[in-house]
Amino acid sequence: MKKKFWQTFMLWELLKGLKITGKHLFATKVTLQYPEEQAPKSVRYRGLHALRRYPNGEERCIACKLCEAVCPALAITIDSAVREDGTRRTTKYEIDLFKCIYCGFCEEACPVDSIVETGITDFHFENRGEQILGKQQLLAIGDKYEAQIAAARAEDAKYR
Amino acid sequence: MLIYAIKFILIACVIVSLIITVVLYTYSERKVIGFMQDRIGPNRVGPKGILQPIADVLKLLLKEIIRPSHANTYLFIMAPILALVPSLAAWAAMPIGHNLAIANINVGLLYIFAMTSLGVYGIIIAGWASNSRYALLGAMRSAAQIVSYEIPMGFALLGVIMAAQSLDLSVIVAKQNGGFVHWYAWPLFPLFVIYWICATAETNRAPFDVAEGESEIVAGFHVEYSGIPFAIFFLTEYINMILVSFLAVIMFLGGWHAPFLFLAWIPGIFWLFAKAIFMMFLFLWFRATFPRYRYDQIMRLCWKIFIPLTLLWIIVEAVAIQFGLQPWFGI
Numbered sequence: 201m202k203k204k205f206w207q208t209f210m211l212w213e214l215l216k217g218l219k220i221t222g223k224h225l226f227a228t229k230v231t232l233q234y235p236e237e238q239a240p241k242s243v244r245y246r247g248l249h250a251l252r253r254y255p256n257g258e259e260r261c262i263a264c265k266l267c268e269a270v271c272p273a274l275a276i277t278i279d280s281a282v283r284e285d286g287t288r289r290t291t292k293y294e295i296d297l298f299k300c301i302y303c304g305f306c307e308e309a310c311p312v313d314s315i316v317e318t319g320i321t322d323f324h325f326e327n328r329g330e331q332i333l334g335k336q337q338l339l340a341i342g343d344k345y346e347a348q349i350a351a352a353r354a355e356d357a358k359y360r
Numbered sequence: 361m362l363i364y365a366i367k368f369i370l371i372a373c374v375i376v377s378l379i380i381t382v383v384l385y386t387y388s389e390r391k392v393i394g395f396m397q398d399r400i401g402p403n404r405v406g407p408k409g410i411l412q413p414i415a416d417v418l419k420l421l422l423k424e425i426i427r428p429s430h431a432n433t434y435l436f437i438m439a440p441i442l443a444l445v446p447s448l449a450a451w452a453a454m455p456i457g458h459n460l461a462i463a464n465i466n467v468g469l470l471y472i473f474a475m476t477s478l479g480v481y482g483i484i485i486a487g488w489a490s491n492s493r494y495a496l497l498g499a500m501r502s503a504a505q506i507v508s509y510e511i512p513m514g515f516a517l518l519g520v521i522m523a524a525q526s527l528d529l530s531v532i533v534a535k536q537n538g539g540f541v542h543w544y545a546w547p548l549f550p551l552f553v554i555y556w557i558c559a560t561a562e563t564n565r566a567p568f569d570v571a572e573g574e575s576e577i578v579a580g581f582h583v584e585y586s587g588i589p590f591a592i593f594f595l596t597e598y599i600n601m602i603l604v605s606f607l608a609v610i611m612f613l614g615g616w617h618a619p620f621l622f623l624a625w626i627p628g629i630f631w632l633f634a635k636a637i638f639m640m641f642l643f644l645w646f647r648a649t650f651p652r653y654r655y656d657q658i659m660r661l662c663w664k665i666f667i668p669l670t671l672l673w674i675i676v677e678a679v680a681i682q683f684g685l686q687p688w689f690g691i
Binding site: 211214217218220221222224225226227229230231233 | 392395396397398399400403553645646648649650
């Protein structure tokens with residue numbers, strides 16, 4: 201009791217607090233300057249979706265609807281038809297990004313590596329309805345980031 | 361005529377340099393507190409964020425002055441002025457070298473103490489005129505706190521006056537001549553600590569900033585203020601912080617005397633400013649470290665601990681002066 205009184209009287213705990221903050225004044229700062237610096241991302245990162253093409257320009261998707269079936273959030277809607285050359289292709293491939301939970305099951309289910317999730321995280325929508333990505337938009341994303349997508353898949357392949 | 365012109369230029373110099381110091385002080389506050397919390401602080405505007413306070417000032421100056429309905433307009437506008445003017449006026453008697461003050465009066469300490477006490481009227485009137493219960497609560501707290509802490513602060517100053525046998529700030533500093541052992545901080549150490557805690561409370565700084573208590577009363581007395589009047593309250597708070605820092609240096613830390621005699625070739629103004637900057641840094645350090653006191657604890661600390669303690673130490677000091685304790689109280 202007596203000791204505690206003198207400790208309080210001498211502001212002992214306040215001095216201890218000052219010592220801690222004084223130490224942190226000189227501590228190394230770990231802040232990441234976000235737009236310029238970014239934290240490293242795994243090649244398995246599941247971000248924005250994309251539809252890929254074969255190197256000859258033919259779209260990979262064969263409208264098997266496995267992704268639509270496996271999707272736990274029912275975010276994918278697919279309509280299919282037979283194209284002039286007799287192959288089955290999608291006429292509508294839509295992903296609602298508000299419904300999507302980014303689980304990556306669609307990518308796992310895809311037998312032809314068509315639907316993939318890229319590492320892109322910084323995207324936004326300005327109007328209602330824009331969150332539903334159509335086939336052409338998904339293909340465009342795939343075309344734009346194909347090099348990145350292929351490199352990530354190649355790096356991850358040896359662990360699969 | 362010429363003497364008035366010179367005084368006018370001196371006043372302008374002091375005000376401009378004070379405003380520049382406040383600008384740098386707010387920047388360093390954000391940086392220091394950021395660093396203490398393992399953050400970086402502002403670093404986007406200008407190199408290392410140095411222009412951030414300029415951007416803040418511009419924002420405040422361009423903002424609309426919102427006047428609450430049913431507020432007393434006259435008092436509402438007068439309040440920030442009433443807060444700012446005494447804190448600027450106190451600087452008139454603040455020496456930065458031997459007898460180097462705008463108004464070199466022989467009761468400088470009393471004058472500064474009176475001026476810092478007047479500042480509370482600005483806060484009370486701001487809280488009253490705002491027609492907001494949060495502002496009123498903040499003003500009430502602030503008034504009670506400042507009036508209470510004035511007493512131990514006055515006693516702490518009394519200790520210095522007893523030691524120096526003078527109210528003249530230049531004489532107080534002159535009596536502390538000759539190395540750091542001659543500073544009044546040593547024989548009056550308890551008074552020095554109490555003075556500094558009271559100064560923190562007087563300027564409404566953390567951990568005594570219940571007058572602004574964001575968590576309970578939004579922002580206290582300046583909740584209804586925006587734009588320029590808010591900037592003036594902000595400016596007043598920081599000018600007061602700088603003022604009490606300088607006062608602490610002059611009364612307890614030997615003013616413009618060097619801590620060691622072999623360093624006496626460095627001009628006194630450097631030592632004065634270096635010591636004052638250290639004291640100003642302590643404000644930031646406190647703010648980064650301590651959580652806010654509860655209101656009743658603040659009152660308890662003042663009335664039940666500080667006032668008896670300062671009185672006790674004044675008696676101890678009186679005995680020491682009577683017996684001429686060296687090297688501070690030579691006959």
